[in-house]
């Protein structure tokens with residue numbers, strides 16, 4: 639069953655310097671059981687995509703065109719009441735910098751209670767969710783006393799895990815996880831990854847979009863991978879296939895330079911890739927990757943490449959090398 643259908647989505651930041659085309663023509667489907675890892679360099683539009691998919695964007699970001707259908711209904715056309723219901727139990731987000739997302743003046747137990755009340759959890763389910771919060775806190779390595787504390791009394795790593803707990807407590811059908819393990823130490827990172835994997839495999843969470851710089855991590859957790867470059871998806875397919883047989887020249891460079899787990903792509907210079915990521919106010923003509931592409935042809939600077947479906951439709955690659963359905967030379 640398709641939970642999300644994203645169709646030619648464009649979302650820009652309207653700034654005094656111009657329109658930052660952070661998401662510029664993104665399309666994909668997310669099915670039940672799928673974990674779509676979204677990977678790319680810093681500034682490629684991953685977080686922007688996450689905030690648009692969860693309809694949590696704020697000015698100066700605006701959706702310019704395209705649709706996001708949640709179980710067939712366009713989330714941008716939902717009535718505020720309908721949207722409120724969809725949040726948390728339908729599409730929930732673990733935001734980037736999750737450690738700062740909690741109200742500092744409420745105890746964690748009250749944040750849990752307020753979540754359940756605001757989502758009109760029926761009385762018979764209320765006690766079950768409170769108990770579930772305690773059980774899941776243990777899985778995340780959080781001691782029982784966190785519920786009696788204010789967010790400001792907790793360490794950054796604890797606050798981040800509490801936010802993950804809150805974002806997942808109502809068992810969303812689509813979880814958008816934006817760098818959920820950034821700033822956590824390696825041991826806690828493992829707990830969080832295991833926690834999210836368990837929720838998906840037991841069916842508590844139906845699907846996930848997992849945003850990260852860490853391509854090794856994306857390989858571990860995802861069923862499918864989407865590679866973003868300059869606001870667009872340049873390659874998408876089953877995780878193992880993309881990792882073992884990358885088709886787009888950008889994916890090839892990313893994968894041949896897999897940093898150690900936990901290292902951000904942006905921090906380790908992507909070797910074999912000349913230049914810097916382009917401006918998204920005036921991106922390069924034709925294929926946005928052409929100025930840095932080791933395999934660029936004449937047409938690449940003149941015309942935007944088509945999206946070509948390979949491997950019986952399982953792989954989508956937006957690149958002139960595959961135009962006509964052929965393999966790259």
Ligand SMILES: Nc1ncnc2c1ncn2[C@@H]1O[C@H](COP(=O)(O)OP(=O)(O)OP(=O)(O)O)[C@@H](O)[C@H]1O
Pocket residue numbers: 651653658660678679680681682683684685686687697698851918
């Ligand atoms: N509030 C904002 N106003 C203007 N431009 C913005 C704003 N937030 C992000 N951008 C720009 O939008 C583009 C995409 O940023 P985004 O944060 O979505 O990328 P990202 O791939 O998630 O990178 P990172 O992982 O470093 O957050 C970048 O060019 C960024 O500078």
